[in-house]
Amino acid sequence: MELHAVPDLPEIRPGDDIATLVADRATLEPGDVLTVASTIVSKAEGRTANLEDYPVSGRAKEIASRIEDVAGEEKDPRFAQAVLEESTELLIDCPFLLTETRFGHICVNAGIDRSNVPDHDILLLPRKPAESAERIREGLAARGHEDVAVIVTDTCGRPFRHGQRGVALGWAGMPASRDWRGEVDRDGHELGVTVQSVVDELSSAANLVTGEAADGTPAVVVRDWEFGNLEGSDELFRDVEDDLVRQALREWRFES
Incomplete structure (x- = not known):
């Protein structure tokens, strides 16, 4: 091969x-x-997006606050909201987010990427x-x-x-x-x-x-x-x- x-x-x-x-x-x-x-x-x-595109829900605020307390560093609830919107199930919500995507893949943060995205904040999976x-x-x-x-x-x-x-x-x-x-x-x-x-x-x-x-x-x-x-x-x-x-x-x- x-x-x-x-x-x-x-x-x-x-x-x-x-x-x-x-x-x-x-x-x-x-x-x-x-x-x-x-x-x-x-x-x-x-499939690019900016964090300002995600109005934060109470659930996202709760998740970000809990992870922040455990990790000892600030967590953006807008990112948590993006993960929630890209997921069908949240399997772990602390100390990280393990989710099922809408096409059945289970991964951390719904596979949302923050690297190599020159013009936006985040890159979503297809x-x-x-x-x-x-x-x-x-x-x-x-x-x-x-x-x-x-x-x-x-x-x-x-x-x-x-x-x-x-x-x-x-x-x-x-x-x-x-x-x-x-x-x-x-x-x-x-x-x-x-x-x-x-x-x-x-x-x-x-x-x-x-x-x-x-x-x-x-x-x-x-x-x-x-x-x-x-x-x-x-x-x-x-x-x-x-x-x-x-x-x-x-x-x-x-x-x-």
């Missing part, structure tokens, strides 16, 4: 066509996977990353680059581990995972639970190339990777009924 960053992408502005910008700078082949950082997708879709990925894929096909899968990626932390890694928010042109259940290992034991999250693994691999901070390489072409003959699935985000961790968090409250 090879991974190559798409070079010389400009600062993305609202209305920019990511498919065209990538097609003009990258050599794409059938079977390639294009990973695109959610930051530039959000910028192209005009509204519907799967639809964003499909639009980019269709745009590439219209420019002669057919059979290229697209993954919209982000970085987030993991429970029980330090550091962040790349994850998939939306994808098009490929399944999210490949299902090893029913296959056998080298000793002949049948696998009963192994489902491999391929879009997350490719997102993490691409993040090694895109880097962080000021690297400025938000799109990566993955080549010579094959899904194989296994069954695929588009299930990635756990249903609440099957998510024991989320159920436990609903019963938990932080005590300082």
Whole structure:
């Protein structure tokens, strides 16, 4: 497998066509996977905002005040309000905000970013990353680059581990995972639970190339990777009924 960053992408502005910008700078082949950082997708879709755009509710004031007391530093209730408006569920409200976004991704602060946003205060995640990925894929096909899968990626932390890694928010042109259940290992034991999250693994691999901070390489072409003959699935985000961790968090409250 090879991974190559798409070079010389400009600062993305609202209305920019990511498919065209990538097609003009990258050599794409059938079977390639294009990973695109959610930051530039959000910028192209005009998902920037200013904190003054968020009238503060009592709930946001309460959250900001409580986190401020624990952290010992001032917290802006307008940011808490933005997180609430981008979320369908608040799983942890102190000492940080862990939320479910409107498309099912669970992350800190609803994935709202405050870095690399030159003209606004904050950058929101794409509204519907799967639809964003499909639009980019269709745009590439219209420019002669057919059979290229697209993954919209982000970085987030993991429970029980330090550091962040790349994850998939939306994808098009490929399944999210490949299902090893029913296959056998080298000793002949049948696998009963192994489902491999391929879009997350490719997102993490691409993040090694895109880097962080000021690297400025938000799109990566993955080549010579094959899904194989296994069954695929588009299930990635756990249903609440099957998510024991989320159920436990609903019963938990932080005590300082």
